[in-house]
Structures are given as C-alpha cells and as structure tokens.
Amino acid sequence: MNTETIERIREKILNRTIYYTKKYIAWRDRVFKRDRFTCLWCGRRGGKLNAHHIKRKYNFPRLIYKVTNGITLCKKCHDKVYKKEDRYVAFFRRLVRLGVRKRYGKSSRKNDEGSK
Numbered sequence: 001m002n003t004e005t006i007e008r009i010r011e012k013i014l015n016r017t018i019y020y021t022k023k024y025i026a027w028r029d030r031v032f033k034r035d036r037f038t039c040l041w042c043g044r045r046g047g048k049l050n051a052h053h054i055k056r057k058y059n060f061p062r063l064i065y066k067v068t069n070g071i072t073l074c075k076k077c078h079d080k081v082y083k084k085e086d087r088y089v090a091f092f093r094r095l096v097r098l099g100v101r102k103r104y105g106k107s108s109r110k111n112d113e114g115s116k
C-alpha cells in the first residue's frame, strides 16, 4: 500500500469519528448558512450539498472546525475534487472570499438537474 492509500484509509476512520459529532454538524451548518445553501463553485442551490474542507482534515486537523476552512459544494463539484484537494485550495479560498452574494446575486440559480 502506498502512502496515499494509507492516508485515505486513515481519513475515512477520522471521518467516521467526527461526522456524527455535534461539533462537526454545527460546523457544517455554519458553512451552509454562510454560503446560503448554494454550491459556491457552480451556483446550484439546495439538493445534496457537501461542506468541503478546503485544507484536508487529515493534514490540517486544527482547521477541521474553522468555518473559513469550509466551502459548500454540490455533489457533482465535490466529486471533481476528490484526491485533488490540494490543487483547489487557492481557488476555493477565493470563492469563499467572494461569497455567494457577490458571485450569484440575491437569487441563485435554481436546481437545474433533469433539465439536460
């Protein structure tokens, strides 16, 4: 097993231990509310959203509960980041700085799934 695989396994264990804690759920809710339940990448609102850790939980355990280290992503966008988290750090930080209001205006694009 290479280092990457071992890290991913350790991360899965870490995820299991924190995902159901009140602290984690509170963090996730704060991220979603700040981003108005909108994917900051594509602008999709509602649906299946993820609160993504910009800097990986595994490498930056101190940032796990920092709202500034979180970004709301829809499932589609979140899947794109998997195993490439490091490449998106600067980009996501910029999106968070811009925020949902500046980028998408008051009314975000509606969930357009199924219209394709």
Ligand SMILES: [Zn+2]
Binding pocket: 039, 040, 041, 042, 043, 044, 073, 074, 075, 076, 077, 078
């Ligand atoms: Zn998205």
